[in-house]
Amino acid sequence: MPNDYLLSLPILAAAGWSVLLIILEAMLSRAALTRVFAMLGFALVGGLSVIGFPLQGLAFSEMLRIGGFQHFANIIFCLSGLLVVALSEKYLDDENVHYGEYYIVAFISVVGMMLLAAAANMAILFIGLEMMSIALYVLAGLMRRDVRSNEAAMKYFLLGAFASGLLLYGISLIYGATGELALHKIAIAIQTGSASMLFWIGFGLLITGFLFKISAVPFHQWTPDVYDGSPTPAAAFMSTGAKAAAFSALIVVVTNFSTLLQNSPTWSLVISSIALATMVVGNIAALAQENLKRMLAYSSVAHAGYMLVGIAAATPDGYSGIMFYTLVYTLMNIGAFGVVALLESKENLLLASDYAGLFKHRPMLAGAMAVFMLSLAGVPPLGGFIGKYKVFAAAVDAKLTWLALAGVLASAVSAYYYLRVVYFMFMRDPVGEAISAPATSSLAFALIAVAVVLLGVFPTEILRITDAALKFAQLPTQTGF
Amino acid sequence: MQYLAVFFLAMELAHRVALGVVMITVIILSVVLTVWSERRVAAFIQHRVGPNRVGPFGLLQPFADVMKLLFKEDVVPSSANRFYHVLAPMISLFAAMTTVAVVPFANGIAIADVNVGMLYILAITSLGVYGLTIAGWASNNKYSLLGGLRSSAQMISYELAMGLSVVSVIVLADSLNMTNIVESQTANPLYWNCFRNFLGFVCFTVAAFAECNRAPFDLPEAEQELVGGYNTEFGAMKFAMFFLAEYANMIVASMVIVTLFLGGYQVPFWSEAPWFVQVGAFAAKTVLMIFVFIWVRWSVPRFKYSQLMNLGWKSLLPLALLNLLLVAAGVLLLGGK
Amino acid sequence: MDVSGILFVFLGAQIIVATVGTVWSRNPVTSALFLVLNFFALGGLYLLLEAQFIAVVQVIVYAGAIMVLFLFTIMLLNLDNERALAEKFDLRKGFAVLLGGVLLVELLYIIGLKTPIPIKQTALTTVQLGEAKYIGRELLTNFLFPFEIVSILLLLAVVGAIVLAKKNFTTSPKS
Numbered sequence: 006m007p008n009d010y011l012l013s014l015p016i017l018a019a020a021g022w023s024v025l026l027i028i029l030e031a032m033l034s035r036a037a038l039t040r041v042f043a044m045l046g047f048a049l050v051g052g053l054s055v056i057g058f059p060l061q062g063l064a065f066s067e068m069l070r071i072g073g074f075q076h077f078a079n080i081i082f083c084l085s086g087l088l089v090v091a092l093s094e095k096y097l098d099d100e101n102v103h104y105g106e107y108y109i110v111a112f113i114s115v116v117g118m119m120l121l122a123a124a125a126n127m128a129i130l131f132i133g134l135e136m137m138s139i140a141l142y143v144l145a146g147l148m149r150r151d152v153r154s155n156e157a158a159m160k161y162f163l164l165g166a167f168a169s170g171l172l173l174y175g176i177s178l179i180y181g182a183t184g185e186l187a188l189h190k191i192a193i194a195i196q197t198g199s200a201s202m203l204f205w206i207g208f209g210l211l212i213t214g215f216l217f218k219i220s221a222v223p224f225h226q227w228t229p230d231v232y233d234g235s236p237t238p239a240a241a242f243m244s245t246g247a248k249a250a251a252f253s254a255l256i257v258v259v260t261n262f263s264t265l266l267q268n269s270p271t272w273s274l275v276i277s278s279i280a281l282a283t284m285v286v287g288n289i290a291a292l293a294q295e296n297l298k299r300m301l302a303y304s305s306v307a308h309a310g311y312m313l314v315g316i317a318a319a320t321p322d323g324y325s326g327i328m329f330y331t332l333v334y335t336l337m338n339i340g341a342f343g344v345v346a347l348l349e350s351k352e353n354l355l356l357a358s359d360y361a362g363l364f365k366h367r368p369m370l371a372g373a374m375a376v377f378m379l380s381l382a383g384v385p386p387l388g389g390f391i392g393k394y395k396v397f398a399a400a401v402d403a404k405l406t407w408l409a410l411a412g413v414l415a416s417a418v419s420a421y422y423y424l425r426v427v428y429f430m431f432m433r434d435p436v437g438e439a440i441s442a443p444a445t446s447s448l449a450f451a452l453i454a455v456a457v458v459l460l461g462v463f464p465t466e467i468l469r470i471t472d473a474a475l476k477f478a479q480l481p482t483q484t485g486f
Numbered sequence: 487m488q489y490l491a492v493f494f495l496a497m498e499l500a501h502r503v504a505l506g507v508v509m510i511t512v513i514i515l516s517v518v519l520t521v522w523s524e525r526r527v528a529a530f531i532q533h534r535v536g537p538n539r540v541g542p543f544g545l546l547q548p549f550a551d552v553m554k555l556l557f558k559e560d561v562v563p564s565s566a567n568r569f570y571h572v573l574a575p576m577i578s579l580f581a582a583m584t585t586v587a588v589v590p591f592a593n594g595i596a597i598a599d600v601n602v603g604m605l606y607i608l609a610i611t612s613l614g615v616y617g618l619t620i621a622g623w624a625s626n627n628k629y630s631l632l633g634g635l636r637s638s639a640q641m642i643s644y645e646l647a648m649g650l651s652v653v654s655v656i657v658l659a660d661s662l663n664m665t666n667i668v669e670s671q672t673a674n675p676l677y678w679n680c681f682r683n684f685l686g687f688v689c690f691t692v693a694a695f696a697e698c699n700r701a702p703f704d705l706p707e708a709e710q711e712l713v714g715g716y717n718t719e720f721g722a723m724k725f726a727m728f729f730l731a732e733y734a735n736m737i738v739a740s741m742v743i744v745t746l747f748l749g750g751y752q753v754p755f756w757s758e759a760p761w762f763v764q765v766g767a768f769a770a771k772t773v774l775m776i777f778v779f780i781w782v783r784w785s786v787p788r789f790k791y792s793q794l795m796n797l798g799w800k801s802l803l804p805l806a807l808l809n810l811l812l813v814a815a816g817v818l819l820l821g822g823k
Numbered sequence: 824m825d826v827s828g829i830l831f832v833f834l835g836a837q838i839i840v841a842t843v844g845t846v847w848s849r850n851p852v853t854s855a856l857f858l859v860l861n862f863f864a865l866g867g868l869y870l871l872l873e874a875q876f877i878a879v880v881q882v883i884v885y886a887g888a889i890m891v892l893f894l895f896t897i898m899l900l901n902l903d904n905e906r907a908l909a910e911k912f913d914l915r916k917g918f919a920v921l922l923g924g925v926l927l928v929e930l931l932y933i934i935g936l937k938t939p940i941p942i943k944q945t946a947l948t949t950v951q952l953g954e955a956k957y958i959g960r961e962l963l964t965n966f967l968f969p970f971e972i973v974s975i976l977l978l979l980a981v982v983g984a985i986v987l988a989k990k991n992f993t994t995s996p997k998s
Contacts, residue, residue: 013968020975027982065968106986113979120972128969136976143983158987202933570852601954605879612887616859619891623852623898631898638891645888662876662955 009064012071015053015079016123019116022046026112030105039105043090043112050115051083058474063125067187070125070257073474077328078122078253085246085335086115091449092343093238100236102148111242114140118250124257126187127176134172134218137250138165144239145231157234164217164227172214178207188261195265211258218251219309222282229290232302237349240298241342244305249331252312256324259316267319277317277408283310284415291422296355297345300422301338304381307419308334314412315396318403321475326395328471333380333388333460340453341377344370347446357426362435371430373450380457382423383416388460395468505597509586517733518548524780531784558722563625566719570624575720575727578617582734585610589741590665592751592764603664604652607742608645611697615641617731618699618716625719633715636705636791641697643798648693650806651686654813655679655746668750673757678749685809687747689802694739696798699732701783705791740775744768748775827871834871837864851897855890862886874953 010017026046030039054076061072090108097103117136124130142165146158180186182204183194195204217224232240259266266272287307294300312330315323347370348363349355364371380389393416397409460467522537522545529536537544562571588603590596600606615638622634656662658679659670671678680687696703717728744750748771751764759767789797841864844857862885869878951957962970 020972023975024978027978066965068966068968104986106982109982110979110986113975113982116975126969128966129972132969132972132976136979139976139983140979143979143986146987149987206929206933567852600875602875602879605876605883605955609879609882609887612883612891615887615891616856616894619894619898620852620856623894635895635898638895642888642891 011057012060012062012064013069013123014057015050015076016069016116016119018053019046019050019112019119022049023109023113023116026109030109034105036103036105036108037094039108040090040094043108044087046112047083047087047090047115050119051080051087054079054083067189068126068129069123070189071123073470074253074256074328075119075123077471077474078249079119081249081328081332081335082115082118082122082246084332085242085249085339086111088335088339088343088453089238089242089246092241092339092346092446093236095446096236096238096346096349097147100148100151102236104147107144107147110140110143111239114144114242115246118246118253121250122253122257124254125189127179128186130188130254130258131169131173131176133250134214134254135169137247138169138218141165141239141243141247144242145235147236147239151234153234154236155234157231160227161231161235168214168217168224171210171217175207175210175212175214178203178210180207182207188258192261192265195262208262212255215251215255215258216279219248219255219312220283220306221279221309221313222286222306223279225283225286225306225309228306229294229299229302232305233296233298237298237342237346240302241339241346244301244342245331245335245338248305248309248312249335252316252327252331255316256327259319260324263319273317273319273405276313277405280310280313280317281408281411283307283313284412285310288415288419291419294422295357297357297360297426298349298355300357301341301345304419304422305338307415308338308381310415311393311396311412314400314405314408317405317408318396318399320399320403321472322402323396323399325468325471325475326392326399328474329395329464329468330392332467333392333457336453336460337377337380337387337389337457340373340450340457341381343446343453344374344377344450347450357429358433358436360426360429361433363430365435367447369447369451373447373454374430375427376454376457378423378427380461382420384420386458386461388457388464391461391464391468502597505595506587509597510583513583513586513734513737514730516737517730518552520733520737520776520780521548521551521729523776524783527777527780528784531781552726555722555726560722560724563627563719565626567624567626570620571719572724574617574621574624575724575731576617577620578614578731579727579734581610581614581617582731582738585738586741588664589738589745590668590751591768592761593665593669595761595765596665599663599665602662604656604662604667604746608649608652611648612641612645614697614731614735617728621720621728622716625716627719630716630718633718637699637716640699640703640705640794640798643795644693644696644703644802647689647798647802647806648697650803650810651683651690651693652746654683654686654806654810655690657810657814657817658683664745664750668745668752671749671752673749673752673755673759675749675754678752679747683747683809683813685805686813687743689806689809690747691743692797692802694743695779695782696794698735698739698779700736700779702786702788703794704783704788705794736779737772737776740772740779741768743775744771830871831868834864834867837861838868852894855893855897858893859886859890862890872953876953876955876958 023046026039026042029042030036057071058073058076060076063070090111093107094103097107114137117133117138117140120129120133121137122133124133142158142162145161146154148154176186179191182201183191185191185194213224220228232244235243284307287303287305287310291300291303291307294303308330312327312334315327315330317323345355348360360374363374376387380387383389383393393412397412400406400409400412525547526536526544528534537547540546540550562568585607587597588600588606590599618637618641619634622630622632622637625631655667659667661667661670671682675681699705717725720728750771751768753759753763753767756763838861841857841861845854845861848854848857862881866878866881866886869875869881
């Protein structure tokens with residue numbers, strides 16, 4: 006049994022590093038320096054998670070559950086944070102909001118995400134969720150002179166606070182029904198007794214809180230407005246890191262209760278219908294969007310739907326697929342948002358038609374963007390295709406063929422709006438003057454694009470890791486894996 | 487048997503109520519005395535005579551003032567919110583009066599010797615803010631509003647330093663119960679918290695001055711800028727209630743300081759003193775503290791608002807934190823008492 | 824009915840009245856004060872459960888600190904344009920009422936089911952459980968990690984509030 010501190014070293018290091026960042030910013034107030042240190046911190050924490058990958062166990066009086074799953078999730082969060090921080094500088098400078106605090110808040114948000122993935126107790130679950138969300142509210146409202154940014158922050162905050170309230174209410178009902186706060190003890194309490202109505206309502210409220218964070222369909226209305234108004238890098242962060250964290254927490258909760266949920270046809274039906282609705286609504290709404298940020302927002306709703314298919318499948322394969330999916334999604338979506346942020350100069354070139362002829366001016370950037378779009382659409386052999394394939398295959402195995410079929414159809418619809426951007430970039434002649442962008446960042450996007458391609462061509466290595474990660478996840482023994 | 491139990495319960499209740507009534511009377515009478523002594527001491531400090539016409543040494547002067555206020559017309563400004571205008575002084579007085587419930591006057595003599603006595607005091611004082619804030623708002627007068635906001639900002643700011651110095655006392659006594667806190671200081675004055683925990687004593691006293699809105703922290707009623715502050719629009723008995731609350735606050739604050747830092751009812755070097763001697767010792771110490779309150783008011787000039795906030799947040803709060811750290815380290819190293 | 828039963832009914836009624844008052848009153852100050860009343864009654868309920876410490880902390884934190892800041896904001900914004908706050912009844916509101924009603928029925932149904940609520944058996948009496956000492960020990964042993972990590976959350980809230988609210992927030996010199 007490894008020591009508590011050793012086991013939770015990435016989380017502790019991240020928490021300590023965030024304090025260091027605050028001190029650094031307070032003493033020197035150099036945003037550029039804070040940025041470098043934030044990136045160092047992400048690299049450090051990610052590195053610690055890689056080194057500590059085989060470690061597993063419960064830490065701090067069974068508050069944290071650490072295993073391969075948590076380490077893998079940490080790596081995704083750090084990757085998301087690192088890329089977002091790396092790509093934000095120019096955008097923030099242009100908008101004149103280049104505060105060092107931006108990096109601090111983003112860093113603490115990642116600490117919250119790590120807590121969410123590592124929660125073995127509902128207290129940690131709530132603290133992690135709040136830490137992540139409060140940081141995101143601040144990031145959404147960063148452009149204080151911009152009305153839309155204010156609106157985004159306000160909407161996100163009000164709805165987010167409401168969702169947190171539901172989640173907390175759910176936690177209190179579950180505690181009332183079982184007398185326990187630790188997830189694995191709740192699972193045992195339910196197995197020995199039987200799940201009461203009180204527990205089910207609490208559980209429903211808990212899941213609702215998470216569904217809000219991943220913008221699943223009845224709770225998705227905030228997404229386009231918030232992504233549209235927020236600083237674009239922050240929107241990239243919300244759609245990748247935060248979504249990955251909410252999914253990790255969802256997987257942790259669902260696997261804890263898997264025996265109960267597998268025997269419940271209602272649960273399967275409810276989560277499948279939510280997945281279906283999310284895919285359909287997200288894709289159809291995205292079709293109608295001219296504004297790229299809003300299009301990406303609805304696309305992120307749709308992708309949440311695809312990932313939910315994995316939850317509905319409720320098998321290790323499905324969860325492993327979700328983990329792979331979040332990794333690919335983090336790369337491709339940050340790439341797409343990053344390109345949008347780069348080109349979104351003060352004139353707000355945000356429409357798909359503004360990208361006309363981009364290939365002629367900046368072939369590398371246009372090429373990278375094309376890779377991201379195709380990958381988001383799920384075109385083989387890119388990373389996005391493998392992610393979808395994995396979750397849909399898991400659904401078919403779990404006898405949810407209709408859901409997988411609906412997912413495939415929805416992806417086919419989505420190809421239209423992703424390919425439209427590609428069409429404008431490559432097939433149209435540029436209108437007006439050329440879009441200017443620094444050459445160095447093109448290289449960064451090219452690298453991300455290469456990673457997306459590699460994940461599509463050689464997915465087996467990563468898939469082996471995600472499978473292994475789930476085995477290390479220290480899930481309760483009675484779940485059967 | 488059951489009836490007997492109910493009877494004992496009723497007796498207990500009656501005993502407490504009686505004690506409460508006695509305490510309220512004592513406080514109101516002491517307010518009267520304090521007002522008189524404030525004017526006399528002020529006069530002494532400023533080399534004047536002070537009120538000396540009504541009764542012996544002018545002792546009946548406060549009663550004459552109360553009579554005057556009683557017969558004045560009770561005016562509510564037409565644009566004010568009538569309900570809150572009436573409610574505000576009541577809240578202030580309520581908060582000032584109820585704090586005394588947990589203060590032990592002698593070993594075993596307290597209205598309610600509850601386990602969380604210290605927290606109760608903090609809770610009730612934090613409610614006193616409402617009286618002033620509502621008074622300022624309900625008057626519908628910009629001076630009142632500013633006065634009300636100022637006083638509540640001030641009270642919130644100083645509550646932190648106060649709370650932290652209270653925590654250091656709790657760490658020393660290992661209890662939240664007021665009687666235990668007094669007992670932990672023993673009859674040896676060297677063990678009283680004002681020596682064991684000097685920094686905490688200073689922080690708490692300064693914060694208590696600010697909480698009572700007393701000079702040099704009496705900005706809420708800075709006449710030059712704000713006319714009368716939050717009570718500009720209050721007259722007659724409602725003004726008298728604010729006045730009463732202010733002085734009651736001062737007396738209760740003195741009692742709390744005595745309990746927490748000056749050994750409470752402990753008589754120096756006489757640990758088994760009979761209860762009336764203990765009450766006497768408590769009263770004597772309280773009078774001393776009240777004198778300090780008056781003394782400071784007439785010797786120290788008023789702060790500027792920025793100075794007040796700087797003192798609260800940048801000096802007192804870190805000092806109280808440091809003190810807590812030192813006290814906790816001391817308890818850890820020396821093993822408590 | 825014993826004394827605590829009577830007190831429970833009294834406090835419960837007070838909570839309901841205060842809650843309804845919070846939502847219904849047109850004057851924001853009145854709403855805020857009703858909420859204070861609500862917190863008070865809630866503190867009373869904690870006292871009935873022998874949780875003295877939680878009861879007092881409830882009053883200190885919610886009634887004494889948070890609601891004062893609420894009142895502050897209301898007064899500074901001078902939110903007394905009561906008519907602007909009154910909305911018309913529309914479809915969305917109707918939907919909200921419907922959902923609220925469904926939730927109420929569900930809760931009543933659960934209460935009607937009389938689910939036995941498991942009570943953890945401990946060696947301590949309820950009075951001891953409610954003491955500051957016990958809570959403190961629990962916070963620094965079993966709940967040490969959440970207790971400590973919350974400080975990062977609070978730090979974040981402070982930094983975030985300053986970023987969003989500070990006047991003349993300066994950016995660093997461009998790199």
